[in-house]
Amino acid sequence: MKLDGRKVFFFVVGLLLAPIVLTQQADASGFRIANQSLGAIGLSGARTAYTPGPDASYYNPANMSFLPDHWLMETSLTILQLPTVEYTDHRSPMFNGSSDEELFWMPLLHVTSPQYGRMRYGFSLTYPFGLAKQWDQPYPKAFAEKFSLLTVEANPTVACSITDWLSIGGGVRLIYAKGEVDNEIGAPLSPMATLSRASDGTDTQLGYNLAVSIRPNERWTMAATYRSEVKLDLDGHTDMQAMAGPYSVATYSGDGSVSLNLPAVLSLATALSFDRLTVELAWDRTYWSSFRELDFSYPMNFLNSPFAPFDAVSVKNWDDSDAYRIGLTYDWNDRWTTTLGFTYDRTPVPAHTLGYELPDADAMVYCAGARYRYSPSTEFGLSYMYYRTRSRSVDAADANLSGIDGRFTDGGAHALTFGVIMSF
Numbered sequence: 001m002k003l004d005g006r007k008v009f010f011f012v013v014g015l016l017l018a019p020i021v022l023t024q025q026a027d028a029s030g031f032r033i034a035n036q037s038l039g040a041i042g043l044s045g046a047r048t049a050y051t052p053g054p055d056a057s058y059y060n061p062a063n064m065s066f067l068p069d070h071w072l073m074e075t076s077l078t079i080l081q082l083p084t085v086e087y088t089d090h091r092s093p094m095f096n097g098s099s100d101e102e103l104f105w106m107p108l109l110h111v112t113s114p115q116y117g118r119m120r121y122g123f124s125l126t127y128p129f130g131l132a133k134q135w136d137q138p139y140p141k142a143f144a145e146k147f148s149l150l151t152v153e154a155n156p157t158v159a160c161s162i163t164d165w166l167s168i169g170g171g172v173r174l175i176y177a178k179g180e181v182d183n184e185i186g187a188p189l190s191p192m193a194t195l196s197r198a199s200d201g202t203d204t205q206l207g208y209n210l211a212v213s214i215r216p217n218e219r220w221t222m223a224a225t226y227r228s229e230v231k232l233d234l235d236g237h238t239d240m241q242a243m244a245g246p247y248s249v250a251t252y253s254g255d256g257s258v259s260l261n262l263p264a265v266l267s268l269a270t271a272l273s274f275d276r277l278t279v280e281l282a283w284d285r286t287y288w289s290s291f292r293e294l295d296f297s298y299p300m301n302f303l304n305s306p307f308a309p310f311d312a313v314s315v316k317n318w319d320d321s322d323a324y325r326i327g328l329t330y331d332w333n334d335r336w337t338t339t340l341g342f343t344y345d346r347t348p349v350p351a352h353t354l355g356y357e358l359p360d361a362d363a364m365v366y367c368a369g370a371r372y373r374y375s376p377s378t379e380f381g382l383s384y385m386y387y388r389t390r391s392r393s394v395d396a397a398d399a400n401l402s403g404i405d406g407r408f409t410d411g412g413a414h415a416l417t418f419g420v421i422m423s424f
Contacts, residue, residue, distance in 0.1 A: 030288055030321065030348050031131040031149060031358060032265070035367075035385060036124070037110060038076045038419035042369020042383035044341025046280040046327025049213070049223040050271035053421055054110040057122025060223050061157035061169030062211040064112050064120040068423065071114060076381075076419025078106040082132065082411070085359055087140060089406035090395065096406075097140035097356070102132045108419075115161075122157040122171075128227075129177075129262050133357050138186055140356045143402050146182035147357035151175055151262070155209065165215045173207035173227070179234045179258065181296075185309060194243040197310045199256050199296070201236030207262075219273040229264040229290055233257060238298065242306035250306050257297050261290040269325075276332070282325040288318040288348035314355075315401060321348040334373065339383070341367035351398035359408040361392040369417075377423045385415040 034045040037055035047059045054072035056063040082102040089095035109125040131149040135141045157171030178200070185195040207230040213223045238256030242249040269282035294314040302311035327341040343365040349358065369383030389412035394404045 030263075030286060030291075030318070030360065031129050032263070032286055033127055033130050034284075034323070034343075035078075035415065036108060036126040036128065038074060038369065038371070038381045038383050038417050038421070039339065041078065041385050041415055041417040042339035042341060042367055042381075043280070043327030043329070044325055044343040044365050044367040044385065045284075045323070046269070046282045046325040046341050046343075048225055048267045048269035048280070048282050048284075049221040050273075050278050050280045050327070050329065054112045054122070055124070057110050057112050057157045057171075058124035058126055058155060060211045060213060060225050061122055061159050061171055061209070062167040062213040062223065062225075063221075064122050064157070064159035064169060065115075065118075065161040065167035066213070066215060066221075067112055067120070069115050071424050072110075072112045072421065073424075074108070074110040074419055074421045076108045076417050078108060078415055078417045080104040080106060081414045083413075085133075085411040086409045087356070087359070087404075087406055088409070089139070091405055095139040097135050097137035099140070099356075099411075100134040100136070102134070104130070104132070108417075118161045120159040120161075122159070124153075124155045124157070126153050126155065127151060128153050128175075131358060135356055142183060142185040144181075144356040145184050146180060148180045149177065149260075150179075151177045157209070159211075165217075167213045167215075169211040169213075171209050173209060173230065174204070175207060175230050175232075175262070176202070176204045177232050177234060177260075177262075178202045179236075179260070181258075183310065192244065193249070193306075195240070195306060195309060196243075197238065197240045197307075199236065199238040199258075201234030201257055203232045203234050205230050205232055220271070222270045223268070225265075225267045227265045229287065230262040232260045232262065234260060238296075240307050240310060252298075252302075252307060255299055258294055259297075260294065261292075263287045263290050276330055278329040280325075280327040280329075282327070284323050284325070286321050286323070286348065289320045291316050291318045291348075293317075316353050317350065318348040318353070319350060321346045336373075337371045339367070339369040339371075341365075343367075351394050351400065353401055354392075354394055354398075354404060355402045356404075359392060359411070361390070361408075364388045371421075379421040381417075381419045381421065383417045383419075385413070385417075387413040 040047040085099040113121040159169035207228040211225040235257040240252040267284040271280040345363040349360040371381035391409040
């Protein structure tokens, strides 16, 4: 029986849109940024088995063996907006807070080569992990007046075609990271004194990624990819000051560092084409259990000084988390292609260690995109992503390590990506 691609498309669209009016979910899982291309934004990250563009270099380098035999390049810009998160404390309004709204600009690049024998080569420039939260109110800013992490990844890759239906691939991950942490502990936690810290650090480390694709026929692909864990040691400078009223009691200005693990990610996916419609189902696991703690280190021990709160280990004990994705790609004609995507993304953050730097919860992610083929060698595209959020409550029974006993509301995220794909 031959399926009508358009009917299947609109049927699945209905299934995807129905939960919008039935559910309200919360922030994204951890601080991983899964969507790193024009296609991935439009498909909610369901971009592992079906990668017909140059972003195959990042999402599944094994699939580069199945691309057209010429150079492909995608350049795109993602605008990421993080709305305000509201915190309402169960104990007293003096503990309430509202985070700052954040706006980020992320230029992205993906390139794949023609075939050289059985080999193909690629390169991607992405931002795989990131975090930014700022609180101005007295209680939240004691923990995260400013908490930010930026990572930039340069990822050269290679693919080898074993047979017409089997390909393997992999690459080297060169990751640069920069982190900043500011805290100010004053009233109501410390009515008579103020402690402040401003710390920053950077590091560059290597990792790897692996991929395999099996294509039993031109319409069906099965794929698996793995991105390695990367251990960072962010070395930099720290300034700390203890004040008693208007008087300085103690100061420190010198070296400071913090260790941080970027987790490994395993992805499994399958994609099947029906006439003009391609459906991808994907699952990925992010191994957040490697994120056990944040331990700030200094050349001296501050545990018996006014700066003891800044020298204590911040326990995290996150859990491994799963994401379930579906992506739809429909080729309307030789010019226009549209995409839809949906993800259910589980949070790795337990209530016991939830913090103001990332008041995380499960997420429902809705995405859409469109591409227009201007000429045989040039394609323009626009994609949009929306994280639908709900509140997350923490109460006294959770024994939260940051003293949180209240409710986080609003938040979420919006992303808009403009891009051009060229072949030559």
